[in-house]
Amino acid sequence: NAGVMQNPRHLVRRRGQEARLRCSPMKGHSHVYWYRQLPEEGLKFMVYLQKENIIDESGMPKERFSAEFPKEGPSILRIQQVVRGDSAAYFCASSPSLGNGYTFGSGTRLTVV
Amino acid sequence: EDKVVQSPLSLVVHEGDTVTLNCSYEVTNFRSLLWYKQEKKAPTFLFMLTSSGIEKKSGRLSSILDKKELFSILNITATQTGDSAIYLCAVEDNTDKLIFGTGTRLQVFP
Numbered sequence: 001n002a003g004v005m006q007n008p009r010h011l012v013r014r015r016g017q018e019a020r021l022r023c024s025p026m027k028g029h030s031h032v033y034w035y036r037q038l039p040e041e042g043l044k045f046m047v048y049l050q051k052e053n054i055i056d057e058s059g060m061p062k063e064r065f066s067a068e069f070p071k072e073g074p075s076i077l078r079i080q081q082v083v084r085g086d087s088a089a090y091f092c093a094s095s096p097s098l099g100n101g102y103t104f105g106s107g108t109r110l111t112v113v
Numbered sequence: 114e115d116k117v118v119q120s121p122l123s124l125v126v127h128e129g130d131t132v133t134l135n136c137s138y139e140v141t142n143f144r145s146l147l148w149y150k151q152e153k154k155a156p157t158f159l160f161m162l163t164s165s166g167i168e169k170k171s172g173r174l175s176s177i178l179d180k181k182e183l184f185s186i187l188n189i190t191a192t193q194t195g196d197s198a199i200y201l202c203a204v205e206d207n208t209d210k211l212i213f214g215t216g217t218r219l220q221v222f223p
Contacts, residue, residue: 004155031209033199033209033210033211036211040116040215041215042201042214042215042216043156043201043203043209043211043213044213045210045212048208048209048210054156054196055209056208056209056210059210067170091155091156093211095209098209100163101158102158102211103158104157105151105155106154106155106156107154
């Protein structure tokens, strides 16, 4: 079992470009969560998805950010027109079902220059 | 607003010392409290606590939850340099979200 796989590990984008972050959950896990960790801050919840459904996106910025978890393939966190303030580590976690613990991926470190 | 507060923010000790990390919380719909260790990569799971007063142990690490006073502690005895990391406390609410504290950065020197 390869665990939660995130790619890329590091991503550098210029201001105004798009960033696409991928997360493949653990085998058998149908719940995916995205968290953002800004420098010197704790992880902050962004969005919770199940296959083809967004369950809770209360932590997502209202503009430029979107997430999906299609029937086939990884979950994608998409940031359009990136700004320097988007520079952070983005972690994905997966869970087999509610209340059954989370496994985190190694994160994608996004740097906007 | 739900919040989780960890203290101290940073701790520097020598190998062999014992440390206590604190986590207090104000979360409306508490389901469980979790501790993670974060080195340079993914947060790795340490403990999940749901009941007050029951200590969980794993080797030199132990943790306990007090749901009346709304806090938890993580103890590490006989610290080693490999214990150097950021220790994260998170509370899971009934919507399946984790609310994290900012973490305690522990540095253990030989």
